[in-house]
Amino acid sequence: xxxxxxxxxxxxxxxxxxxxxxxxxxxxxxxxxxxxxxxxxxxxxxxxxxxxxxxxxxxxxxxxxxxxxxxxxxxxxxxxxxxxxxxxxxxxxxxxxxxxxxxxxxxxxxxxxxxxxxxxxxxxxxxxxxxxxxxxxxxxxxxxxxxxxxxxxxxxxxxxxxxxxxxxxxxxxxxxxxxxxxxxxxxxxxxx
Amino acid sequence: xxxxxxxxxxxxxxxxxxxxxxxxxxxxxxxxxxxxxxxxxxxxxxxxxxxxxxxxxxxxxxxxxxxxxxxxxxxxxxxxxxxxxxxxxxxxxxxxxxxxxxxxxxxxxxxxxxxxxxxxxxxxxxxxxxxxxxxxxxxxxxxxxxxxxxxxxxxxxxxxxxxxxxxxxxxxxxxxxxxxxxxxxxxxxxxx
Numbered sequence: 001x002x003x004x005x006x007x008x009x010x011x012x013x014x015x016x017x018x019x020x021x022x023x024x025x026x027x028x029x030x031x032x033x034x035x036x037x038x039x040x041x042x043x044x045x046x047x048x049x050x051x052x053x054x055x056x057x058x059x060x061x062x063x064x065x066x067x068x069x070x071x072x073x074x075x076x077x078x079x080x081x082x083x084x085x086x087x088x089x090x091x092x093x094x095x096x097x098x099x100x101x102x103x104x105x106x107x108x109x110x111x112x113x114x115x116x117x118x119x120x121x122x123x124x125x126x127x128x129x130x131x132x133x134x135x136x137x138x139x140x141x142x143x144x145x146x147x148x149x150x151x152x153x154x155x156x157x158x159x160x161x162x163x164x165x166x167x168x169x170x171x172x173x174x175x176x177x178x179x180x181x182x183x184x185x186x187x188x189x190x191x192x
Numbered sequence: 193x194x195x196x197x198x199x200x201x202x203x204x205x206x207x208x209x210x211x212x213x214x215x216x217x218x219x220x221x222x223x224x225x226x227x228x229x230x231x232x233x234x235x236x237x238x239x240x241x242x243x244x245x246x247x248x249x250x251x252x253x254x255x256x257x258x259x260x261x262x263x264x265x266x267x268x269x270x271x272x273x274x275x276x277x278x279x280x281x282x283x284x285x286x287x288x289x290x291x292x293x294x295x296x297x298x299x300x301x302x303x304x305x306x307x308x309x310x311x312x313x314x315x316x317x318x319x320x321x322x323x324x325x326x327x328x329x330x331x332x333x334x335x336x337x338x339x340x341x342x343x344x345x346x347x348x349x350x351x352x353x354x355x356x357x358x359x360x361x362x363x364x365x366x367x368x369x370x371x372x373x374x375x376x377x378x379x380x381x382x383x384x
Contacts, residue, residue, distance in 0.1 A: 023304075023305075024305070027270070028270055028272065028301075028305060029267050029268070029269045029270075029302075029304075030258065030261070030267065030268040030269070030270065031267060032261045032265075032266075032267070032268060033262070033265075035258065035262070036262060058250070058251040059250040059254060059270070060270075062251060062254040062255060062258075063254060066222065066254075066255050066259075069222070069224045070224035070225070070227070070228060073224075073225070074224075075221050075222065075223060075224070076221070076222040077220065077221050077222070078219070078220055078221075078222065078251070078252075080220065110215065110220055110221075112215075112216070112221075113216070
């Protein structure tokens with residue numbers, strides 16, 4: 001997605017070989033018009049896939065997932081990082097280990113909002129090692145729902161996330177694929 | 193906001209005198225068309241207030257804040273509940289105690305995304321005791337930015353949040369004001 005790649009080139013900061021900061025328009029400060037364009041791009045790609053729900057992981061996937069769900073005209077479900085007191089006890093649960101934060105957390109989804117009739121598109125902001133996406137897949141499969149694919153805003157293609165997901169037969173559609181990072185350098189994969 | 197009140201009447205669940213579950217359309221499963229209408233309602237109310245940024249607290253405020261920011265055509269900033277490794281060390285920080293969860297957390301905002309030139313609208317999903325909103329006010333004031341007001345999706349008017357905020361001279365605009373909850377009963381304040 002050219003608009004996104006251009007924005008990453010101008011406003012993204014490659015801190016080192018692994019870390020790309022996009023805090024100024026994706027994660028911390030959010031550019032709403034870019035988010036709408038991102039959601040529309042996901043929706044255009046997956047529009048004939050019979051999607052019934054868009055799922056994301058709280059919290060930085062919420063913005064692109066919402067604009068995608070809005071465009072597709074289906075509900076969004078937010079996979080929660082910890083059980084809340086006010087949620088029903090009838091939850092699907094799985095443990096996810098985050099490489100970036102060096103911590104583990106529980107990912108939960110109420111069984112009320114997913115069923116075996118659902119065909120789910122997962123949207124997330126980043127794909128690196130694929131732990132969060134794999135956790136989301138596990139939760140959705142526990143509900144016997146089917147997976148339409150995974151839409152990623154920014155993929156670090158030099159990390160193994162995409163391979164892990166593809167090896168499970170999952171379609172991964174990434175709007176920006178980063179081939180290489182280094183201080184002051186952001187290199188994208190050639191367009192496919 | 194009649195559309196929202198109707199939705200709360202049909203799909204909200206009053207668990208007891210304090211807890212209203214709106215998991216099926218606000219918090220866990222999200223209705224994107226309702227969220228767009230909510231954002232537009234906030235934007236219509238605050239459109240002549242000279243707002244430069246919409247701020248929210250991760251994570252359930254993100255959806256209504258995004259649709260509001262999108263409609264106003266200004267950036268959204270997400271106040272983060274914990275510092276992330278990949279954020280800059282130059283942060284405004286404050287401690288918030290959550291009554292609902294019985295825990296404290298640190299709310300953070302990078303100084304890069306706010307300045308004394310900003311006039312900020314704060315959006316959140318719920319207002320009850322006002323701890324989160326007060327924490328957000330503290331952070332934004334640390335940056336010497338000014339506050340345009342606070343937009344709330346659902347206010348529990350029988351709890352002290354609104355009074356705490358109004359007593360500081362802050363305008364509180366709530367789309368649904370709950371006067372009383374009880375098992376099976378949801379009573380709204382009379383329209384103002």
